[in-house]
Structure formats: structure tokens, C-alpha cells
Amino acid sequence: MRTGQLIVISGPSGAGKGTVCKQLLREIENLKISVSATTRDPREGEVNGINYHFTEKEVFLKGIEEDKFLEHAKVYDNYYGTPKKYVMKEIENGNNVLLEIDIQGALQVKEKYPEGVFIFILPPSMQELKNRIVGRGTETAEAIEKRFKSAYEEIKYVEKYDYCVVNDKVELAVERIKAIITAETCKVKHDIEEIISKFREESIC
Template sequence: MSTQGLLIVLSGPSGAGKGTVCKALLKECPQIQYSISATTREPRVGEVHGKNYFFTKVEDFEEKIASKNFLEWAKVYDNYYGTPRDFVIENLKNGRDVILEIDVNGAKQVMENFPEGTFIFLLPPSLEELSNRIYKRGTDSKDVIKKRLASAEGEIEEMKNYNYAVLNDKVENAVEKIKAIIVAEKCKVNKIDVVKEGFKNDLPID
């Protein structure tokens, strides 16, 4: 069987519950490595380098952009954020599955830079429920919420570019479906490392 891990990319619109589902999945499957992002922002109280983020100087981050050392990156409010390619590849080569929880724009970049990943689109039960979830957060103004909802409609159209779609009606249901997807992916013929000649040699010959 394959000794290399899977890169699982969990994406979807803001408010779909990516973070909640990802945490629940990792609680049930602690063997999965959560992808740690690099950032140029200053550490907050209690944050640890290499655990919460890889805290990086701007010039170092920009050098890595130039040398294509990120699977995806973005600049948000004057700070860079990105997924280090080396960290992901090292874990995959060591046989560990890696999950990347990311927005739709970031997932597009990963599709281009690592198309062999497993891309899962997390759907809210409805746009109405998505609106309710964002309002309940209480972290955004009404104008920002309207923009997020308008953006969500366009993001849902990107679902056709993913390998799988999972409806997040209940967190536990979504987690079970993602676990089933991981099992199915590992059973794909192109993911199985069999030394064909050696396998054939073990077969009985009449």
C-alpha cells in the first residue's frame, strides 16, 4: 500500500464551518497533521513558533514567494500568510496525512501547485443558514456580512473544481464523510505502491 500521506484541502465559503469541522476531525484522527501557516505578523500572547505559525521576516517571506516555496500565499492587512511547501512535503513523505483548512482563493493556488491533493468543498445547509452563522459570530458589521454572503454565492460556484463536496448540516456527519473520503482516496489504484513484478512473482503458476 502507499507509504505517502495525503494532502487534504478543506475549503468553502466563510461561515461554512471549516474550522469547527477541522478541529472535530483532528480530535478523532490525531494522526493527521494540521498544516501550519507561515506569517509575517507579530506573535500574539501565547502563540508559539512552529506550533501556531511559522513567524517569518518580511524579506524571508518574499524570498520564498520568489522561489515558489509556498503552496499558496496571500497578503492580508499588510501581513503575509502562506502554506510552506517544505513542511507539507516532508510530512507527506513520512507517511503522514496533512490537512489544510483554507479559503477558496487559497485552494485555487494549491490546485495549481499541488494538483495531486484531495480537495473537499464544505457546503453550508443553505445560504440562509450561512447568513445565520455569520450573524451569530457577532464579529462583522452588517456591510461586511453582506459582502461575505455575496462572495459566498460566487465561491459555491467553484465547487465544480473540487474532488468532493460535503454538506455541513451537522459537524459529526461532515467529519464521518471526510473520514470516508480519506479511506476511499487511499484505496485508489494510483495511490497504491505495489512492486508489480514482485507481486506477480508471488502468484502461483500452473
């Protein structure tokens, strides 16, 4: 059986990763989302295993030691990470797994699992990126400026990725990512022997 693929959707803040991923999950059957583990407390309405795998700090730290995460980060006093186990199980079962993650996280994942499909989401322009960040309306001018400068710096990491998708319109970006997933399935990689032997097994007569 053909194994699935890890589809990493990443890019600067404000590029629209979240919206794109939600739409992908709606449109693609058998696409599984990777759920992060975190040591922070659940907020109201958050469900364990759906929003996060809520994990004790000791268990999380032991997990880091035992190399059980594809990536992890500490944000203030809390840890966040992508558990390897779930992702690998789905891939082995032939399912594609979607991982929405910031650039630092994606680069860690690439170190541990270079076979993944790394897609960088770009806003159509820096001005549009700024509009989007401002448009959220939830941040101070200082926070907006900081987020924007960081996004500006992050653009250079596109070279570490396999694909770059401009999120000019969500439905167009989604179509491009669906095309990438289909194309990756058609790639001649590890399964050459399988293809050849499948054909050779059949009798010529």
C-alpha cells in the first residue's frame, strides 16, 4: 500500500495559513489534521484530542528527551509540540496529514522528516499582509509593527520549502495546494520497484 504524506503548511503571520487549512480539510477527504500537544491549561470549550493533546509538563519534557516530537517550542511558560506518533501512524495507513505551523516549527519538522511536502504560503503583497495584520483589529500598533517586521524577515525562508503558494484568493490557493498534493502522489520516488513489479507480475500472454 502506498504511504500517505505529511503536508506542511507554513509561512509568515498574516499569510492566511489558517483559513487555507480549514478549507483544505473541508474539501479533501481522508486528509487528517495534526493535533498539537501542549502543557497549557484547556480554555473553555476546548476538547482534549481535538483542539490540543493536553499534556502534563513532566510527560511533555520526557517526550522531548525521547524524541517523540517532530518539533516543539516553548512560548512563555508553556510547551507546544507536534507528536510524531499520530502523524506517522496516519502516514503508514496511507492517509495524508496536514500540519499548519509557523516557520521555525516547519524548519524543525524538515530536519526530522525531510520527506514531507513543505508549502510556503505567501500573501499577495507586503501591503496586503499589513492590511491583514491591521484588519484583525486585536492588536496594539506596536504589536502590529513587530508582527509585520517579523513577517518581512521570514519571507527569506521560502527557499527552504518545496513549494510557494500565493494566497491571493483562498479558493485559488486551495486549488493550488490540492494540485500539489495530487502531483506529489504521481511523483516517481520510492515506489518505482512497486510499479515495475506490478507490471512484470502479469503474464505477457
